[in-house]
Amino acid sequence: MNLTANIAGFNFDHILLNAAGVVCQTSDELDSVLASDYTGAVVTKSATPSLRPGNVSPRYHELTNGLGTINSMGLPNEGFDYYMDYVTQKQTDKPIFFSVAGLSKQENLDMLHKIEESEFNGLVELNLSCPNVPGKPQTAYDSETTEEILTEVFSFFTKPLGVKLPPYFDIVHFDNIANILNKFPLAFVNAINSIGNGLVIDEETDTVVIKPKGGFGGVGGPIVKATALANVRALRQRLNPSIKMVGTGGVTSGRDVYEHVLCGADLVEVGSQLAIEGTSVFERLEKELAAILTEKGYNSLDEVRGQLKIIE
Numbered sequence: 395m396n397l398t399a400n401i402a403g404f405n406f407d408h409i410l411l412n413a414a415g416v417v418c419q420t421s422d423e424l425d426s427v428l429a430s431d432y433t434g435a436v437v438t439k440s441a442t443p444s445l446r447p448g449n450v451s452p453r454y455h456e457l458t459n460g461l462g463t464i465n466s467m468g469l470p471n472e473g474f475d476y477y478m479d480y481v482t483q484k485q486t487d488k489p490i491f492f493s494v495a496g497l498s499k500q501e502n503l504d505m506l507h508k509i510e511e512s513e514f515n516g517l518v519e520l521n522l523s524c525p526n527v528p529g530k531p532q533t534a535y536d537s538e539t540t541e542e543i544l545t546e547v548f549s550f551f552t553k554p555l556g557v558k559l560p561p562y563f564d565i566v567h568f569d570n571i572a573n574i575l576n577k578f579p580l581a582f583v584n585a586i587n588s589i590g591n592g593l594v595i596d597e598e599t600d601t602v603v604i605k606p607k608g609g610f611g612g613v614g615g616p617i618v619k620a621t622a623l624a625n626v627r628a629l630r631q632r633l634n635p636s637i638k639m640v641g642t643g644g645v646t647s648g649r650d651v652y653e654h655v656l657c658g659a660d661l662v663e664v665g666s667q668l669a670i671e672g673t674s675v676f677e678r679l680e681k682e683l684a685a686i687l688t689e690k691g692y693n694s695l696d697e698v699r700g701q702l703k704i705i706e
């Protein structure tokens with residue numbers, strides 16, 4: 395059975411990997427994802443130029459009803475050089491995605507110049523969708539800024555690069571962002587990041603469950619699956635075929651992975667469920683996915699990808 399994918403000439407023997415931010419801040423965490431026999435790659439925690447402690451705690455919470463998570467981590471990370479060292483020293487057969495999230499256009503450009511001039515030969519994920527840095531907007535909700543950044547990036551950057559997008563909720567917004575992204579030689583688009591600025595209340599204490607920003611944080615997990623699938627589907631339908639799709643959001647079962655592939659995903663990322671279940675989740679999901687393909691008589695994900703049916 396063929397459960398592989400290809401992006402920008404990189405072969406992925408498995409389509410599953412972590413979502414940026416989950417089990418990927420330290421080299422030990424990154425190694426644990428790479429070491430799994432059921433991951434095709436790993437993505438780093440989004441890097442900022444220097445080390446960041448992030449927001450005050452509590453800043454992460456798993457909903458008691460199991461429907462998802464809320465986080466306002468605030469971009470805690472070991473700093474750009476730490477991840478540059480990791481990705482350039484880590485010689486593995488699995489591709490590595492180097493995620494960057496500068497707090498300004500200049501920070502992003504500076505980090506990308508360093509990557510361009512480095513020995514790193516993996517893929518870059520430009521995170522344009524962090525919802526949790528107080529005072530900073532989710533860049534990809536601003537079309538002009540997004541186009542401006544990508545124009546400058548591709549004036550010098552030649553290595554495989556994709557963008558991590560926030561969820562969109564309006565058909566015209568799908569049209570707008572796709573029109574912008576289609577202007578650039580992107581290797582991939584990753585949809586979605588958490589749904590920004592949700593609010594979860596503790597039923598015992600009538601208090602928000604996370605401290606930063608008065609309790610507002612990015613929402614993930616099963617609760618976001620319908621939005622995640624819609625974004626993967628809408629972007630797949632609009633983007634040039636040369637731009638591959640990474641589907642993220644709401645994955646807790648092989649069926650969820652299968653549905654992301656039906657909507658057009660080449661790779662599928664696991665965030666909240668990985669945080670909850672640990673790296674054994676990858677084996678469970680791939681085996682559940684394989685069982686679905688067998689049951690349906692498919693031998694390859696190529697027979698499934700993008701084949702979502704509509705009601706004529």
Ligand SMILES: O=C(O)c1[nH]c(=O)[nH]c(=O)c1Cl
Pocket residue numbers: 415440465466467468469470495521523524525526527587588612613
């Ligand atoms: O608060 C975070 O670190 C964070 N949290 C998210 O849910 N998405 C992001 O892109 C980031 Cl950068």
